[in-house]
Amino acid sequence: MLERKNAITMNGKPLTLLGSELKVGSKAPSFTVISQDLKAVDESILAGKTTIISTVPSLDTPVCDMETRRFNDEAAKLGTNIQIITISMDLPFAQARWCGAAGIDKVKVFSDFDKASFGINYGVLIKEMRLLARAIFIVDKNGNIQYIQLINEITHEPDYAAVLAAVRELAQPA
Numbered sequence: 001m002l003e004r005k006n007a008i009t010m011n012g013k014p015l016t017l018l019g020s021e022l023k024v025g026s027k028a029p030s031f032t033v034i035s036q037d038l039k040a041v042d043e044s045i046l047a048g049k050t051t052i053i054s055t056v057p058s059l060d061t062p063v064c065d066m067e068t069r070r071f072n073d074e075a076a077k078l079g080t081n082i083q084i085i086t087i088s089m090d091l092p093f094a095q096a097r098w099c100g101a102a103g104i105d106k107v108k109v110f111s112d113f114d115k116a117s118f119g120i121n122y123g124v125l126i127k128e129m130r131l132l133a134r135a136i137f138i139v140d141k142n143g144n145i146q147y148i149q150l151i152n153e154i155t156h157e158p159d160y161a162a163v164l165a166a167v168r169e170l171a172q173p174a
Helices: 062-075 092-102 116-123 160-171
Strands: 003-010 011-020 030-036 040-042 052-057 082-088 107-110 136-139 145-150
Touching: 030 116, 052 062, 052 160, 062 082, 062 092, 062 160, 092 107, 136 160, 145 160
Parallel strands: 052 082, 082 107
Antiparallel strands: 003 011, 030 040, 030 107, 052 136, 136 145
């Protein structure tokens, strides 16, 4: 498996990402994640909608908490043709507990704990921690990656304005 050494940092310490680096314009890779009710969910969830995919190390950390809450707030403003999903390595039970406590009702939250297929196929699995790097992917309704933001320092939040501008531009009628 491809290793990308020094791809990101945590508190300045270099970390290795597993999997290939994706490029804008490429087809979104396949994956299987687990829903909070323990059902397998694959890439078919992306079909027909523009999707913001937010990957976070763990919902139980301050930055991941803030990020997911922010995207939950933004989801209500984006319309029905855009969906936001968050994927972490947290167990589905922990995700359900956290989402309930945080009032997350617009973002769909999934776990990659089982096989790490999302992390590996999207190139965001952190070798040293078996957690997902903080990243944003926007996949258009045809299943093509149109935007990627890999946050270099895992303790930093994404550039929300850039993500929201990109998704709004994609959602404009042709």
